[in-house]
Amino acid sequence: MIDTTTQRPTRTIRATVNGAPVELVIEPRDLLLHVLRDRLGLYGVKSSCDVQVCGACTVLVDGAPVSSCTTLALEIDGKRVETIEGMATGNDLHPIQQAFVDKAAIQCGFCTPGMVLTTKALLTDIPRPTRAEIEAYLGGNLCRCTGYWNILDAVEDAAERMAGEGAR
Amino acid sequence: MTRHAPPTDTTSIGHDVPRVDAVSKVTGQARYAGDLQVAGMLHGRIWRSDRAHARIIRINLNGADRIPGVVAILTGDDIRGVVPNYGHALKDRPPIAVDVVRFVGEPVVAVAAETLTAASDAIALIDVEFEDLPAVVTIDAALADGAPALHDTVHLKAGLYHGLGDLNLVPGNVCYHHAFARGTVDDAFAEADIIVEGEYTFPAVFQYAMEPHTTIAEWIGDSELVVRSSCQHPFLVRGELADLFGLAVNDVRVIVPFLGGGFGAKSYTKMEPITCCLAKKARRPVRIANSVDESMVTTRRHGMKAWMRTGAKADGTLLARQVRAWFDTGAYADNGPRVVATGADAAPGPYRWEAVKVDAWGVYTNTSPAGSYRAFGATHLQWAGETQIDEIGRRCGLDALQMREKNLLEAGEYVRPGGKPLDADLKGDIRKAAEALDWGSPKGPHVGRGLSVGLLAAGAQPVSTAIVRLEADGSALLLVSTTEVGQGTRTVFSQIVAEELQMPMGRIKVIGADTQNTPYDRSTGASRSTTLAGMAVLRAAREVRAQLLAIARKVTGLPDAAITLEGGAARHEGEAWDYPTLIRKHFGMVGGELIGRGEVRPEGNDDGSYAAGPVFWEVCLGGAEVEVDPATGKVHVRKAVSVADVGKALNPRLVEAQEMGGAMQGLGNALYEEMLFDATGTLVNGSLYDYHVPTIADLPDSFSSNIVENGDGPGPYGSKGVGEGALAGIAAAVATALADAGVYLDELPATPERVWRGLHRKQD
Known part of the structure; x- marks a missing residue:
């Protein structure tokens, strides 16, 4: 397909985003970050470094954390995408979100969505991580405000909460 | 982290109240x-x-x-x-x-x-x-004879907020010169038994607000x-x-x-x-x-080169310090003049001197412009000055703690003539840091311990206003133009309103900065918001409180002394008139609102403490224990310590959060971060792929944050600001700890290569 305004090629993709089916006409070069934000209004996906270093744009694709700034939207065709907007159930925060609130692991909040989603991937893979394992997973998520200590606490607290109530 | 029990005489102030914006941020609803x-x-x-x-x-x-x-x-x-x-x-x-x-x-x-x-x-x-x-991309090139000038400096006009006296600009690449002298420095050095002298380089650093x-x-x-x-x-x-x-x-x-994030x-x-x-x-x-x-390439911290010498008597009594520092402000001045002035102001350090002489210049170069970054001025020079203090100690047989106990200023002494006297207990603070490092306990080979202390003139101009509107249903709007940059200002201001009006946090909404709808606040920076805008909020809330009491007096016929405000109501011996009732009686309908206005200005404080400037002295205090790998030069930080001398912690957890974040940036500035410009003036590590911002894997083994509450601040409830001190303090403590481990650096950051060279230079 060719877009009649831009004269550029397009593709149609189908995916599940935060549990809901979506169908989108995109350009093959479109980044997942921009499609999620500008087409689907998911502004919790944050844009910062553009080079897959900072983790602010992290989303889960079929459960795995990816940097949406360096992922083509084409790559989610047929897949399941989860953003921060899909974490809470109504007004009930996910235990990871609640742990970040309770442990004061949030300051400016710009890294928070990516931190929470990477933590979800971590705790799915390793329900009771060691500090070294936390550092390995969250080493790809920068935070300039907190100095990380409270984030470390929040991840450990979330692991305990989730072990207590069974994985969600 | 040492935790006190929550206070029993307040409902909100001094408690670890959760951030009011936490849920919106953790769900991705917060809008930027x-x-x-x-x-x-x-x-x-x-x-x-x-x-x-x-x-x-x-x-x-x-x-x-x-x-x-x-x-x-x-x-x-x-x-x-x-x-x-x-x-x-x-x-x-x-x-x-x-x-x-x-x-x-x-x-x-x-x-x-x-x-x-x-x-x-x-x-x-x-x-x-x-x-x-022809381009000049370094300070030396810009200052060389016949160097091409970036601007027609002589004809430059002052901006609206220069605020640093006459421009006195001469042809060339200097956009600002700040100088002061106290005593006669040559005479004082002539008396000195020990003189330490060195040249130092501090890199350009990227703030990285995410x-x-x-x-x-x-x-x-x-x-x-x-x-x-x-x-x-x-x-x-x-x-x-x-x-x-x-x-x-x-x-x-x-x-x-x-x-x-902002960080300047x-x-x-x-x-x-x-x-x-x-x-x-x-x-x-x-x-x-x-x-x-x-x-x-929009803004960065100033790179700096400096020459400094410090003189002392044989017994370690400090006599004199002289400093010359050049700050690379890039192609446009931005906040360069203020950075130069603040750096010069901080250069002597918080010591008792017979004489000091400081000259500092802001220099244009053909590189990206430099402006503010958290703890500017102090971070640039504190590490150099503190390293010299320790070196004098080494030569006269005193350790770092003894040198500071001997020479630090006491509360009430003048930091500089005419300014505000010292409003902090520096000796008490540094002992706390030493204690947290197990000062004096044995340490292994290649391990160093360091302390550092400095002062930063905090608060900028003390002009802030705020408005509190108590609505007819008992909820409140707080209008204040301090920006929520992550520091938690909306939470702390809500706590102040909650305390003064004795109402729940959840019924207070903070309206963020909108110059058409929220009242004037000079700026958000210089650790000023809690102290200054917070005081405006306090005064606005107290105006509403006075109105509530006046209405309650009229409604009940009771004198003030018989009425207390508690739980969102005026109370007297078991009877209660909640705020909606009082407001309804006042306006004669369900509607209207009580409006309180608060203002802070230089002569506005009862004891005049804003007038003399600075608003308060922010204590930049840090301690560190490092271990150096002699084979690779890699530095491992075992302990980092901060001491937040805040007068009164309105929200201890938010104070700690400022310390933790500032400390990590301090480690970044000391160990990793450096913007590298090549000979063509191109930033060669101009992305986060090449510029290392500390990650969670760079955490020290332990961090100790210590809050000191002496009630000696000019802000609400005796508070003073926090946020910058840990950055300068920790960065300098890493430098002094490295020197203690035998690594003498004249250049930051302490990369493995520089540390390795420093270690081997010493052994030669």
């Missing part, structure tokens, strides 16, 4: 400038110079203007003779390059298009023909301007934009949503002028959102 949509908004992108100093010969659009969706293209031709230069300190910068570029990264062409993609496609087509001019600079400009006709921007100082931006475009300040509206990177005016010019040309609202790479 890049998330806002304005009807008809276009997206702007910028073509930036790849030359450090050059004349623009021709701009070739190569069809950029024919890309579908491109609406407007702005170049220097559009503003030459129409829009003047801006700059809050010195008006030295055009919104977009006019005829000449002065650094790699300077905006030359700006494109506005219906989509970001179209704007980016257009930018990719553009090329610019330049005629190179949210890059983002601005949306919207013109309403030609005479009204609405700007939504990620800026820390909305009222100063408003003033500069009004001045730049010849508008009244009430025709410029600056709205600031949540900020994704978003202080004063940054991307607003170019965005406003582009929107004006497009006759549509435009957003320009920098990438991080672009923000790296």
Whole structure:
């Protein structure tokens, strides 16, 4: 397909985003970050470094954390995408979100969505991580405000909460 | 972290109240400038110079203007003779390059298009023909005889907020000179038994606020301007934009949503002028959102070189210090003059001197402009000064703690003549840090322990206002223009209102900065918000409290002393009149509101403590224990210690959060971070791929944050600010700890290579 305004090629993709089916006409070069934000209004996906270093744009694709700034939207065709907007159930925060609130692991909040989603991937893979394992997973998520200590606490607290109530 | 039991005499102040914005941030609902949509908004992108100093010969659009969706293209031709230069300190910068570029990264062409993609496609087509001019990309080159000058300095005009006395500019590349002397330094050095002297280099550093600079400009006709921007100082931006475009300040509206970090990177005016010019040309609202790479060349910390000598008697009594420091402000002054003045002010350190002499200069170079970054001035020089104090101690047989116990100023002594006397217990503070490091306990080989202490003149100008509106249903609106940059200001201000009006936190809403709807606040920075804007909030709340009591007196017929405010109601012996009842009786209907107004200005404080300046002395105190790998030079931080001398912690957990974050930035500044410019003035590590920001894997083994509450601050409930001290304190403590381990550095950051060389130089 060719877009009649831009004269550029397009593709149609189908995916599940935060549990809901979506169908989108995109350009093959479109980044997942921009499609999620500008087409689907998911502004919790944050844009910062553009080079897959900072983790602010992290989303889960079929459960795995990816940097949406360096992922083509084409790559989610047929897949399941989860953003921060899909974490809470109504007004009930996910235990990871609640742990970040309770442990004061949030300051400016710009890294928070990516931190929470990477933590979800971590705790799915390793329900009771060691500090070294936390550092390995969250080493790809920068935070300039907190100095990380409270984030470390929040991840450990979330692991305990989730072990207590069974994985969600 | 040592925790006290929560206080029993307050309901909110002194408690670890959770952040009021935590849920909106953890669910992704919090909105930042890049998330806002304005009807008809276009997206702007910028073509930036790849030359450090050059004349623009021709701009070739190569069809950029024919890309579908491109609406407007702005170049220097559009503003030459129409829009003047801006700059809050010195008006030295055009919104977009006019005829000449002065650094790699300077905006030359700006494109506005219906989509970001179209704007980016257009930018990719553009090329610019330049005629190179001689460039000076280092301080030494800029100061050399016959060096080409970046600006016609003699004819530069002061900006609206220069505030540092007469310009006294001479031809050349110096944009500011700050000098002072007390006593006669030559005589004092003549008395000295020990003199330590050295030259030091501190790198340019990127603040890295995770949210890059983002601005949306919207013109309403030609005479009204609405700007939504990620800026820390909305009222100063408003003033500069009004001045730049010849508008009244009430025709410029600056709205600031949540900020994704600031750290000084978003202080004063940054991307607003170019965005406003582009929107004006497009006759549509435009957003320009920098990438991080672009923000790296928008502002940075000043690189610095300094010469310093310190003299003492044989028993370790300090006598004199002399400092010369040159700060690289890049191609435009930005906040350079203030950074130079603050750095000079902090250079002597908090010691008792017979004589000091300090000269500091701000120097233009053909590199990206430098401005504010958390704890500027102190971070630049504290490590050098503290390393010299320790070296004197080593030569006279005193350890770091003994040297400071002997020489530190006491509370009430003058830090500088005419200024505010010291309002902190530095000796008590440093003992706390030493204790947290197990000072004096045995340590292994290649392990060093260091302390450092400095003072930062905090608060900037003490002008803040606030309004509290108590609504007819008993909820409250707090109008205050301090920006929520992550520090938790909305939470602390809500606590103050909750305490004064004895109402629940959940019924208070803070309306963020919007210059059309929230009252004046000078700025958000310099650790000033809790102390100054917080005091305005306190006074506004107390005005409402007085109104409530007056109404209650009238309604009940009881005297003031018989009425208490508690749990959202006036109470007397088991009877209660809740606030909605009182307000209804006052207005005779369900409606109306009680309005309280609070103001802080230099002579406004009862004891006059704002008048003499600074508002307070921020203590920059740190301790560190490091271990050096002699084979690789890699530094492992075993312990980091901060001491927050805050007068009164209104929210201890938020104080700790400031300390933890500041400390980590201090470790970054000391160990990793350095912007590297090559001989052509190009930033060679200009992305986060090449520039290392500390990660969770860089944490020290332990961190100890210690809060000191002596009630000696000028802010609400005896508080004073926090936020910058840990950065300067920890960075300097790492340097003194490295020296203790035998690594003498005259250059930061302490990269493995420099540490390895330092270690082996010592052994030679």
